[in-house]
Amino acid sequence: MGCAVLPLTLSFVTMDQVNLKRLAKELGLAISTVSRALRDSHEISQETKDRVQALADKLGFQPNPHASSLRKNKSKTIAVIVPEIENNFFSGAINGIELIAKQKGYHVLIYLTHEDFQLEKGILQLLQNGRVDGLMISVSNTTTTADHLIASSQAGLPIVFFDRVFEDLDVPMITTDDIEVSFKATEYLIKKGCKKIAFLSMAENLSISKRRHSGYQKAIEKYLPGGWHKTVPCTPNDEQNRQVINNLMEEPDAPDGIFAAVEKFAINTYQVCNERKICIPQQLKVISFSNYSATALFNPPLSSIIQPAYEIGREAAAILFKIIENKKLLTSENKVILPSQIIYRGSTN
Amino acid sequence: MGCAVLPLTLSFVTMDQVNLKRLAKELGLAISTVSRALRDSHEISQETKDRVQALADKLGFQPNPHASSLRKNKSKTIAVIVPEIENNFFSGAINGIELIAKQKGYHVLIYLTHEDFQLEKGILQLLQNGRVDGLMISVSNTTTTADHLIASSQAGLPIVFFDRVFEDLDVPMITTDDIEVSFKATEYLIKKGCKKIAFLSMAENLSISKRRHSGYQKAIEKYLPGGWHKTVPCTPNDEQNRQVINNLMEEPDAPDGIFAAVEKFAINTYQVCNERKICIPQQLKVISFSNYSATALFNPPLSSIIQPAYEIGREAAAILFKIIENKKLLTSENKVILPSQIIYRGSTN
DNA sequence: CTGTTAGCGCGTTCAA
């Protein structure tokens, strides 16, 4: 027993492709007339339009997108390039992007870099020749140069950055108030009594790493000038991170506060604390960037910095479409900064 | 200050499009020769191939995908249709799909139905005319008929279902051992002493709802024949669910065990229990489908049924490509059932 | 081994 449906239909399709030619023949019209009728051209009589539309509906005509794209030099497609997708921030952004794309009648291609610069370069190469009308990217954490992005941009491909950006490029970008919110989060830990706050950091070359670190540093300098501070580089690897955090907590002057640059590191911290029987928040207070709302159910509930992922996606897509449609961007749209939200919970009490 | 890069380059592109014609002219060759050289045809001399390749590399030539697709009637693109993306199960599946697609040199279009049947129908309509070479879908929970899918399939579009399927269709599908694993989960609750286990259910028309319910029911019938059981319909709306669960827990014979068909409902249960000071697992044991690993950090840690999302995605994509490539499917590939994994944690102690 | 030609399906010019 196989798939009865498919073999049956292959021949069907080959013979009965529904395209302009077919419609034209069945209606006794020229192809161009049918084409114009369907595009509601003013130079076609209403009667003809109706006849054409009726048959098109009946046969479920859909114009061949490749022919159309080739002719119009427009793909009606945008690309989203993200490091990973099993991450509520990126999937939230994609959700927002998809909303706008759908409204515009656009299709959305997804590419994952898995934090690999070479992959990212390859993807940009692939998108070079008209496959998409524009792209949005959050760069991988191994990306240290923007040459591939500049090249694409110079080849005429509209690009919008979001979250993980290259700040010195003259390309529209949507970010969040990382510096301010990181300052606030660190400040909060300090006000709650932390004297030794460690910053769990992602790859240092990343724009968001720098900004989050900068907010942390500013708070330390303001409230604990010359005091204890430590930046702990973490990785995408859980086991490795747990090892690093374990070592950190073993030291004589272990931290009494953790500011995690991404949710993963907070989770690794919780895991280590569970193992070592370190009490959060009594012995160690923890606050972290996170876009998973159920961190409220953690033990203890995790104080979280929530980025407006959905809005970032919507905003980035909206700006990309303005570029695609050759609309002029407002000055403010070149660098959009959206506010994150901090929810203080049990992990910082 | 605007985007200096873009305006500059638009004219560049328009004048200097790099295509076969351009390469041919610069090399003094025929277009077809260049085409064949680049496709490494055996009927082209090595010397010519080298010359062509060199110039192509120098100019960063990428064949126009629309022209290519139009000519070959192949889009090198597949579509993934899922209800939502901010959900670790679906994002995990997409991750697996993307892996295989990348290996095959394919592109991946994402469509979200937001659990809306009309949207789902519209998307299938869009994919009708060659935009993709095949699609994979997990149907929305408001989808009660497969007509739109059958129509596409009959129009020659390869389709593979995953997770949320239509079981009576003759189309390949990848699912998990929902019945067995639901039986086991319920059985476990019973062995842990639960006498009154409620099943928090999704839309009843969904294949996975039925299967998960069936496993639950079998366990009840086997171990508590004629005993207390209750199926509680939940929705995508958190507030509504909390209300429903609240009412449930208020009743004189409230349940002492919850089996949640999706993670969201377990979270809603935890929220209600927090409010009502109901102790998990002493007063109420909870087990749930979930693909978020950090449920281990919940208070108490949530016993979870983890579906192999990534493998489902990989397997579904692999089978879709077999169909696209006209390879014969093994009988076993028409209905693939992958095992889920249960991790028992504090919520069922 | 290379060139010429035709045509994928559509949209647009030019004619009528």
Next chain:
DNA sequence: TTGAACGCGCTAACAG
């Protein structure tokens, strides 16, 4: 108001 013809960029059949 409609039709005929061309070309988007590429691939494949046919010639030489």
